[in-house]
Amino acid sequence: MHALRQCHADRATAALVLAGDPGGVIHFRDGAVVAAHSPGAPGVGTLRVDDEARDLARAAMSDAAFAIAVGGIAHYALDESADVLPPALDGVRPDRLLREAAVRLAVLAASPCPLSPYRERLVPTGRAEPAEQWREIVAHATGRRTARDIAFVLGLGVHTVTVEIARMLGEDVLAIVPAAAVTGRAHDVATLRPRSDQRAAVAPTGPLPVRRSGQGP
């Protein structure tokens, strides 16, 4: 994360594009981080608005930093021509953002059953009754969704949801779907055949009514 510190040292006003899985973009203004976006974390527009709405932009930024850090980064580039959006909050020192991300990674690593928010898809085991605060997450664990996907559906932070799921894995409430499981279904392509067979099913109708001038309503 040398690049982040360098942006701070250079008082950069630019977008640091981190290409990876999922990667993300960190926006700097005068060396301070004013926004962070990642496909791995719900943005301000997706996060559920609650009593802490005032800090929504800040929460989204920290969550995006975690989402970038927990995934892989292949390479990065500094885009100085990018539009840096008007800041929604006062700038944050990159050091502070990195520390927060490190704490969040440590919390996940220390949980009973750490998992990737992006890879593992989850399904209820049915063996243990989920606690009240977990029901919402369990309801969306359909076997098709990862922790990240569930966070987007619920409008909750990806870190919060991933840590809760790690706990649920530990308590046998949720299980990880085997990676080789194939989903999807084939449709009856017989309907692509010509329709001549079905012609008899259409009831014959009489001639269409004819409109005569002067008699209409």
Add this chain to the structure above:
Amino acid sequence: MDYDALAVELRKLRENVTGVTDMVIAASDGIPIFSDVADAVDPLNISALAAANLGIARQAAEVTGQGTLAQTVVFSSNGYMAVYAIGRLALLVVLGDSGLNLGRLLYETRPVTDRIGTLLTP
């Protein structure tokens, strides 16, 4: 038709592109061939919509003289619907949530639609 191979292609796409939620392969007249969707998504509806969407876009590409249509994307407040032509006979619909990495999707989809095209016309 090798449905297992179609399933594998769709799964790879979903694993490689963050934010993809549902996918349908359909004939270009809007009849679904293979789908990997959530329970709340009706592949029949989506296929019909995608076919209409692609038809209009294809005409627009022709009328404006801008070449062969490759894809359309519907941008909504909570997500995206991207439709890719697979030759002139089929299409691929990809639904994504608001975090969908659209650039990555464009990059990853081209080889997938090529392979699906080969699978559909053996």
